[in-house]
Amino acid sequence: MSAFGLFAQFLQLFLTVLLAPLLLGWVNQCRAWLQNRQGPGIGQPYRKLRKLFQKDAVIAEGASPLFRIVPYILFGAMCLAAAIVPSLATDLGFSEAADAIALVGVFALARIFISLAAMDIGTAFGGMGARREMLVGFLAEPALLMVLFTASLISQSTSLTVIVETLAHRHFGIYPSLAFTGVAFLMVLLAENARIPVDNPASHLELTMIHEAMTLEYSARHLALVEWASSIKLFAYVAMGIALFAPWGIAQAADWLGMAFALPILIAKLLVAGFGLAVIETVMAKQRIFRAPEFMGTAFLFGVLGMLVHFLLGA
Amino acid sequence: MNGMNFEGMVKMACAAPIWTVEAEGASWRKMAQACSDQGGRLVSIWGSEAGKGVSVFAACVFSEGMLILRCSAADGKFESLADIFPCAARMQRAVHDMLGVRCGEEGERPWLSHGLWPPFPLRKSYDPSADFVCEEESYRFVSVEGEGVHEIAVGPVHAGIIEPGHFRFQVVGEKVLRLEERLGYKHKGIEKAFEGLTPREGAKLAARISGDSTVAYSWAYAMALEALCGVTVSTRASLLRGILLERERIANHLADLGALGNDAGFSFGLAQFSVIREDMLRTSKAHFGHRLLMDIIVPGGVSVDIDAKAGEAIFAECAAVREKVLVLREIYADHTGLQDRFLATGKVESGLAARLGLTGLAGRASRNVSDLREDHPYAPYDRLGVSMATHHGGDVAARVSVRFDEILESLRLIRAMLEMMPEGETAGEIPECSGFGAGWVEGFRGEVLVTLEVEKGVIRRAHAHDPSWQNWPVLEFAVIGNIVADFPLINKSFNLSYSGHDL
Numbered sequence: 001m002s003a004f005g006l007f008a009q010f011l012q013l014f015l016t017v018l019l020a021p022l023l024l025g026w027v028n029q030c031r032a033w034l035q036n037r038q039g040p041g042i043g044q045p046y047r048k049l050r051k052l053f054q055k056d057a058v059i060a061e062g063a064s065p066l067f068r069i070v071p072y073i074l075f076g077a078m079c080l081a082a083a084i085v086p087s088l089a090t091d092l093g094f095s096e097a098a099d100a101i102a103l104v105g106v107f108a109l110a111r112i113f114i115s116l117a118a119m120d121i122g123t124a125f126g127g128m129g130a131r132r133e134m135l136v137g138f139l140a141e142p143a144l145l146m147v148l149f150t151a152s153l154i155s156q157s158t159s160l161t162v163i164v165e166t167l168a169h170r171h172f173g174i175y176p177s178l179a180f181t182g183v184a185f186l187m188v189l190l191a192e193n194a195r196i197p198v199d200n201p202a203s204h205l206e207l208t209m210i211h212e213a214m215t216l217e218y219s220a221r222h223l224a225l226v227e228w229a230s231s232i233k234l235f236a237y238v239a240m241g242i243a244l245f246a247p248w249g250i251a252q253a254a255d256w257l258g259m260a261f262a263l264p265i266l267i268a269k270l271l272v273a274g275f276g277l278a279v280i281e282t283v284m285a286k287q288r289i290f291r292a293p294e295f296m297g298t299a300f301l302f303g304v305l306g307m308l309v310h311f312l313l314g315a
Numbered sequence: 316m317n318g319m320n321f322e323g324m325v326k327m328a329c330a331a332p333i334w335t336v337e338a339e340g341a342s343w344r345k346m347a348q349a350c351s352d353q354g355g356r357l358v359s360i361w362g363s364e365a366g367k368g369v370s371v372f373a374a375c376v377f378s379e380g381m382l383i384l385r386c387s388a389a390d391g392k393f394e395s396l397a398d399i400f401p402c403a404a405r406m407q408r409a410v411h412d413m414l415g416v417r418c419g420e421e422g423e424r425p426w427l428s429h430g431l432w433p434p435f436p437l438r439k440s441y442d443p444s445a446d447f448v449c450e451e452e453s454y455r456f457v458s459v460e461g462e463g464v465h466e467i468a469v470g471p472v473h474a475g476i477i478e479p480g481h482f483r484f485q486v487v488g489e490k491v492l493r494l495e496e497r498l499g500y501k502h503k504g505i506e507k508a509f510e511g512l513t514p515r516e517g518a519k520l521a522a523r524i525s526g527d528s529t530v531a532y533s534w535a536y537a538m539a540l541e542a543l544c545g546v547t548v549s550t551r552a553s554l555l556r557g558i559l560l561e562r563e564r565i566a567n568h569l570a571d572l573g574a575l576g577n578d579a580g581f582s583f584g585l586a587q588f589s590v591i592r593e594d595m596l597r598t599s600k601a602h603f604g605h606r607l608l609m610d611i612i613v614p615g616g617v618s619v620d621i622d623a624k625a626g627e628a629i630f631a632e633c634a635a636v637r638e639k640v641l642v643l644r645e646i647y648a649d650h651t652g653l654q655d656r657f658l659a660t661g662k663v664e665s666g667l668a669a670r671l672g673l674t675g676l677a678g679r680a681s682r683n684v685s686d687l688r689e690d691h692p693y694a695p696y697d698r699l700g701v702s703m704a705t706h707h708g709g710d711v712a713a714r715v716s717v718r719f720d721e722i723l724e725s726l727r728l729i730r731a732m733l734e735m736m737p738e739g740e741t742a743g744e745i746p747e748c749s750g751f752g753a754g755w756v757e758g759f760r761g762e763v764l765v766t767l768e769v770e771k772g773v774i775r776r777a778h779a780h781d782p783s784w785q786n787w788p789v790l791e792f793a794v795i796g797n798i799v800a801d802f803p804l805i806n807k808s809f810n811l812s813y814s815g816h817d818l
Contacts, residue, residue: 035586124467128799197652200580204475205803207467208578216474285652286580289489289800 009093016082020235021045023274030278052224060121060217070117071225077110078232086164087239088262089251095161100148111137118214125206129213136191139296144188146303147181151244153310168247180306182245187299189237196281198292242269319377329542330693331755332380343386347396350375356672357400359764359780362414364439369416380691388416402672402785413437427499436507459485459492471500478813489798494791501817509777514540517774522609524779525815530563531758533612535765538754540614544746551739552616554732557695559608561725564759566592568718571810578804579656591639598632615743630733633726644719657712661793661805673789675761675782677809680717681709687757699728711808747772781815
């Protein structure tokens with residue numbers, strides 16, 4: 001592991017964890033603008049986190065220790081995911097430790113724990129949220145794997161850094177296979193991050209919630225960690241999308257100068273991606289919950305199509 | 316009078332066509348049945364303790380107007396009307412909670428009372444400081460059994476800031492098999508608080524029964540008091556009342572349409588409708604002095620008059636609101652995702668609506684048509700020719716459509732009323748008098764009824780009825796077979812009152 005690799009790894013992890021709420025704030029602010037509202041400003045998620053960290057936690061009666069531990073597991077898992085996904089540089093210290101499949105596994109691990117915590121309390125909403133989360137999750141994971149497999153086939157490796165390096169070096173051109181997987185990835189991103197049209201992060205209606213229903217019983221620092229983890233997850237997904245479909249400008253191995261450029265380029269891409277997300281969420285309504293399997297099925301289909309196209313056209 | 320000519324029917328000197336009749340013994344059910352046979356409906360059942368004991372009243376609608384039946388329940392019993400009008404069941408349970416006279420068998424479940432206050436608060440002998448056993452509530456919900464069936468209990472504390480109500484779902488997977496409501500959490504003793512107030516003070520309280528219908532309740536209360544005293548309101552005052560009521564209707568429909576979009580995940584709609592509504596509320600504040608128009612309608616007339624400039628501003632606003640609403644209606648209609656959520660969701664077939672007595676806006680969306688403003692136009696609607704908005708769909712989309720139609724019609728009515736507004740007095744004197752009066756007004760949800768018994772200058776009993784009484788039970792049917800996640804949307808499309816129901 002080179003000095004650069006170590007430095008890049010820690011810088012990326014540090015920035016990701018710190019800046020993730022900012023991306024969420026940006027998306028929400030863009031949504032507000034698109035709806036002719038003033039919006040709370042992009043710093044709102046930080047204000048919320050500060051508020052939550054200052055409060056005393058209330059734990060439901062009969063909660064097992066699992067319920068208390070899960071926010072930390074969730075936060076840790078998301079930090080790990082953010083460390084694996086190359087957003088600033090491709091030469092990352094952790095890159096050999098975990099590949100694309102492990103990344104999907106990390107997300108699955110987080111999902112399992114939050115679902116267990118939701119059911120641990122024994123309220124109807126927790127069980128309902130966990131059930132719905134599993135419905136979305138078990139369909140989203142294969143679709144995400146299809147996307148990553150197609151990218152792996154192009155680069156002949158499941159290592160995320162190798163994939164991104166290969167993609168970053170290719171000529172600027174359209175890969176038909178990546179076009180299909182891009183659509184699939186976008187759909188998975190929306191579903192996995194509890195965004196419209198699958199879930200509504202702004203909803204206060206407990207019966208319609210998916211992700212929120214699972215976290216209803218959390219408060220104070222626990223809720224803060226869960227919310228923070230959600231924003232890191234969104235950041236990791238967007239960064240993954242950028243790395244797979246628009247990797248240009250990412251710093252290569254031992255490229256100190258490239259690193260200096262990589263950050264502003266990354267921020268510019270995140271701003272564009274965040275705005276795009278806001279547009280999607282503004283023009284779409286939330287689907288009925290039973291449309292989610294259709295939605296994820298379509299994502300899977302696009303993923304498979306991408307792979308088939310890769311085999312047929314070799315591109 | 317279409318075979319509805321019972322001995323002892325007395326027409327009240329009220330702006331709305333209301334008769335009263337003594338219905339002792341068998342004639343109680345006979346008269347109710349006669350109203351039902353005519354395609355009539357039950358508006359309200361309530362009780363009152365007069366000198367010699369408890370009397371029970373039932374307000375039924377027949378072809379010519381409303382008939383208020385009165386029977387005495389001297390031995391603590393009266394005959395149930397629930398088999399004639401299913402919506403009577405909960406009102407009769409509430410009569411027992413309040414006065415201790417019942418028509419069902421012993422041990423019937425309470426409705427408004429949760430066992431947290433001494434029994435029978437509307438009895439004259441009621442002592443709020445009396446000792447009583449505060450029983451842990453053991454309300455028996457009907458449960459469903461079978462493979463994979465489970466219960467979801469929602470409320471009375473919700474994730475959002477809304478009124479409290481408890482909903483007990485029996486579901487299998489996501490599908491609702493049965494819903495049972497439990498209300499009464501907002502009981503604040505309003506009907507008891509009326510006792511002993513002067514009619515002037517009562518008007519203030521009436522305006523606060525349900526904040527979103529403050530104009531409708533104020534008007535119904537004023538109409539009841541004016542009927543009782545034989546006062547008629549000047550043309551100018553009645554036209555102003557009409558403008559106020561239509562503005563309240565529009566503001567509420569705008570809020571509902573926005574909220575319906577938001578509940579379907581289309582928050583763009585909420586933002587846009589909220590802007591229009593907020594502008595209207597500010598206009599109300601500027602010209603009437605209150606955003607929600609509270610306390611503007613007073614017995615005898617209205618407390619605020621508008622000048623020509625204000626009239627022009629309100630007139631111009633109608634055109635502007637109309638333009639914006641038409642654009643938003645198109646956006647809602649063209650939005651595939653939104654229509655997918657609205658169509659066929661929470662469907663109430665017209666047959667079921669008629670049998671259960673679905674009323675007001677929700678009734679009109681299920682082809683169970685009634686609108687006082689068209690059926691029995693009281694002043695100023697007698698000069699306006701209101702055209703009722705109806706729909707045959709019975710689903711959320713139909714209730715959305717009726718709301719849009721009613722907004723447009725109300726905007727037209729406001730403009731027409733401004734154009735025909737004569738000069739004149741707007742306030743009138745209310746002499747001190749005693750007796751029984753009733754006021755009947757079409758609020759934004761449906762018909763609002765206020766009845767009033769005044770004795771020697773103080774209120775002896777006031778009863779306020781919200782159309783939510785009729786529509787809450789129908790909501791239980793509307794969600795059957797839908798998925799749990801669609802309940803908030805269906806509930807919002809009815810937008811029923813907790814405050815007006817729990818009193």
